[in-house]
Amino acid sequence: MSHAASPDLTAGSTSQPISRGDRVAAIIIVLLYIALQCVLAVGHQPWRDEAQAWLWAQNLSGLPDFLIIPGEGHPPLWYWILRGLSLFLDFSQARYFTLVVAIVNAVLLARLLRGDVLILALLLCSHVVMQYWGYHFRPYSLVLTAVLGALLLERNGRSTAASWVMALACGFHFYAGFPFALWLLVQLQRGARLPTLLAPAALGLFFGACALVSGLGNPESAPSSAHLADMIAYNLAWPLTWPVLRTWPTAILSLALLCYGLWHQRAILLTLLALTILFAVGAAAVYGESPGTRPL
Numbered sequence: 001m002s003h004a005a006s007p008d009l010t011a012g013s014t015s016q017p018i019s020r021g022d023r024v025a026a027i028i029i030v031l032l033y034i035a036l037q038c039v040l041a042v043g044h045q046p047w048r049d050e051a052q053a054w055l056w057a058q059n060l061s062g063l064p065d066f067l068i069i070p071g072e073g074h075p076p077l078w079y080w081i082l083r084g085l086s087l088f089l090d091f092s093q094a095r096y097f098t099l100v101v102a103i104v105n106a107v108l109l110a111r112l113l114r115g116d117v118l119i120l121a122l123l124l125c126s127h128v129v130m131q132y133w134g135y136h137f138r139p140y141s142l143v144l145t146a147v148l149g150a151l152l153l154e155r156n157g158r159s160t161a162a163s164w165v166m167a168l169a170c171g172f173h174f175y176a177g178f179p180f181a182l183w184l185l186v187q188l189q190r191g192a193r194l195p196t197l198l199a200p201a202a203l204g205l206f207f208g209a210c211a212l213v214s215g216l217g218n219p220e221s222a223p224s225s226a227h228l229a230d231m232i233a234y235n236l237a238w239p240l241t242w243p244v245l246r247t248w249p250t251a252i253l254s255l256a257l258l259c260y261g262l263w264h265q266r267a268i269l270l271t272l273l274a275l276t277i278l279f280a281v282g283a284a285a286v287y288g289e290s291p292g293t294r295p296l
Contacts, residue, residue, distance in 0.1 A: 018115035025117040030106045033124045037106075041099045041135035046091075050137040054091050057082035073215030075207040077171030078139035095137040102134040102141050108148040112155075139172035146172070147179065159187060160196050167200035167207075174211035175283075178275045180204050185271050231284035236276065251280075 018026075053072070057079045060066050069079050085094040106124060113120050123129055133140045146169035153162035166183050169176040184197055234243070236251035255273070262269035 022115035022117055026110050026113075026115060026120055029117060029121050029124060030110050033106050033130075034103050036130070037099055037102050037135050040131075041096060044135060046095060046137060050095065051091065053079065053138070054082055054086070054094070058086055068210050069214045071214065073174070073211060074139070075171045075174060075211040075214075077168070077207070078142070078173075081142075098137050098141050099135045101145055105129075105133070105141060105144050105148060108145065108152065112148055112151055142172045143169045143176045146176070150183070159190075159192060163187060163192075163197055163200040164203075167203040170204040170207040174208060174215075175279065177204055177208045178279050181275055182268070182272055185268065189267065228284055232280045235280035235283050 053074075056069060056072060060069070060079065060083060066080070067076055069076055072079075081097075082094070085097060109123060110120055129144070132138070133144045146165050150162040150165040150169075153159070153165060163183065166176075166180045170180055184201055187197060188194070230247075233248040233251040234246045237246035237254050255276070258272065258276070259269060262272065
């Protein structure tokens with residue numbers, strides 16, 4: 001992350017002022033992103049998993065269902081939001097909720113990057129932020145909201161609140177637990193008291209357990225040892241969007257780049273490597289091969 005975006009710079013820290021040109025450029029980039037998100041959202045034909053989550057939320061009954069979503073493999077917070085939206089909106093209206101979230105995320109990212117227009121443009125125009133973390137009616141954009149919010153809170157010296165926000169991100173998607181674990185390590189390295197982290201960590205673990213138990217009954221999962229190695233490579237090569245490129249050579253390259261970037265921060269590097277490998281193996285074993293993740 002660039003120096004301008006670093007959460008290490010607190011509100012009282014001195015930082016280079018944002019030039020008028022960079023400020024105007026950042027506003028234009030955000031407005032163009034918002035306009036493109038609106039166009040994409042209007043023209044988007046909802047995918048099956050978007051509608052399926054909506055239908056699951058309508059059929060939840062009893063406390064166990066609200067904590068462990070039957071057969072989805074996801075933590076429950078997104079389904080609570082869907083249930084709340086369904087009280088006032090139908091699906092065709094509610095699906096624009098994530099469009100609003102995407103717009104908020106663009107504004108938060110611009111604030112976080114403080115005039116670093118090149119990185120702002122690269123991130124907002126990336127396939128993941130533009131599509132999967134944008135207008136899609138799925139919880140991924142809310143995970144990004146939590147991460148951006150936590151970084152901004154950290155910058156303003158509110159580390160405990162930031163840790164709680166990161167813990168809440170685990171309630172939207174199981175994979176949020178991995179950056180949250182790294183977050184907790186960094187907080188400990190910066191001198192945070194362990195008791196202040198235990199409660200957020202417990203909440204994150206609770207959401208992770210809910211997702212794992214839910215995933216055991218996911219009808220889309222088909223764990224198979226025959227393709228386990230290919231699935232692990234697919235998960236390790238996470239920076240790439242195209243499935244055909246997510247193979248062992250690119251997986252090894254991804255790990256090598258990770259080592260290169262964090263070589264001088266060994267504790268963080270080893271923890272991140274362990275979490276990345278755990279994610280790759282765990283996701284391959286628990287979720288198996290689904291139509292969206294089957295390597296070609």
